[in-house]
Amino acid sequence: MGLIGRRAAARPGRAVLATRLGRAVLAAWLVLPLVPLLLWAVADRWSAPAVLPQELGTDGLRDALAAGGPAALARSTALGAAVAVLATPLGALAARALVVHRVPRPGAVLAVLLSPLVLPPFAVALGLDVLLLRLRVPATAGVVLLLTVAALPYTTIVLRAALAAQDRGFEEEARTLGATPWQVLRGVQVPLLAPALAGAAFLAFLVGWSDYVVTLLVGGGRLVTLPLLIGSAASATGNEAQVAVLSLTAVLPPLALLALVGVPGRRARGGRR
């Protein structure tokens, strides 16, 4: 903390107060919706007028386990991981082509890459479902394929920015020191890009992890992931506790992952002067 920072801490100015207030509002905005979720997850009975649950218990957990929660969790994890594993290197290749190799009409190429963000996923999923069925692509492979395309804009944008900021001198220096292009990629570029790669992979994972529409339509209901399970549980009445437990299961792993991804990111940023 510099001199200015210390002075501000000693006598908070208006700007500092405003910043703190803003942060508090933001934190409340993010955390408040989780509070009823947490309460519902442990509520065996919570009728309308009561402010807090009348009876606490583990019925929700029991119901969630019985409904196939663990298997759905495993499927969501696998789906998110598969999308991340495919979309991250593809995004890196696209980003490199856009930044380094000067593809013809990069604006048009970028627009095509970003188009999944613009098109309504429902329309894309319905249209492609027919195509994938005709091509006899297995349902699960179709889901992974479509979600990888949906994740590409995120990985491309993140990695394009990181690559554009990277000094090409590192690559050239490594080459003159005797490294082959492959050794430069493995020993220099990937480590330098590690924070951005982690961030891109995280976003791609989230696309697979949280998808509902594509998994439902293209997967044909056979690939039951957490969002599908939550959707079907929530459409029935009377099992709020189960829905709450499943929802928390869907929220907490990405948060844990985010904390993990954030650590190397901070370390790398600390390395810059």
Added chain:
Amino acid sequence: MSGELRLTGLTRVHGRGRPPALDGLDLAVPAGSCVAVLGPSGSGKSTVLRLTAGLDEPTRGSVHLDGRDLAGVPPERRGVAMVFQRPLLFPHLSARDNVAYADRVRGAPRRRARARAAEFLDLVGLAGLGDRAPRELSSGQEQRVALARALAAEPRVLLLDEPFSALDAPLREEMHELLVDLRARLAPTVLLVTHDPAEAAALADTVAVLEAGRLQQHGPVAELHARPASLSVSRLLGGRTEVPGQVRAGVHHSPLGALALPGPVADGPGVLVVRPEAVALAAGHADVTGTVVRVRYRGLRPLVTVDAGGVAVHAELTPGDDVVAGAVVGLRLPVAARHVVPVRPG
């Protein structure tokens, strides 16, 4: 680890219709010598290094190292190493592992590569700092590590691209001393690019002056100072006095008067140049008399501009020569220091 580098007709055009960044450069760097390529920014001097390193392809011409044509040889197999102006230490590796990088990519076991890296860090005066991350080093230390890293690659030619320009003056002096020591110990072949004539003089055996992609002159520093081939070479090396006139029978005639020249010079128009440090206050007979119009100091040395019949003569006097603006002084222009640059037609 020192090879002989020969550049022949080296030309690089960056884009269609643009003037060549480098135009037909012929340059030989004998084994174990240090050649400086001196030029202003945009003169194409960095292009020389990039073409030598294989980072760019020449449009025409060739690079030979120990007699072998390097056309089509990728940078990693050329046996050259480069130090840039930015240290470019890999931020995810310690100083030691940066220096060990060349050995590691060539398949040396980690333990041996690190042991050698420690030796090279010792060589550049950084013994014991191997565990530091690049961000924990000062800018001078970073550039020392970069130098050690390049030397550890045991290149046949070491390419230095303005490696000390980003450092402040005292650090730059230190690095010059270090490089002179390293040359004495390892005798590497060095091709150095710089815009600083003092740096070229301090480090190189010969200096090649480049302007607008063309080689203007190549020779020992003393020769470039005493007998610049053109006004641009003279100016780049700090020459300031330029007296247009006519040469007749070995004498230069100008508003300064008739000044005899040291060697035979063809008759015709010519510009007389005299380096400021060669000009002195006249004790007795003065070659030129004029009025001091400006005095400034470099350290203790007065830098004096004298107006002699409408011509500005610049002199770097010895400490203690106290002159003031407005004074009339007599100057001595030693015959050996007089040099005439022919006026190019057009």
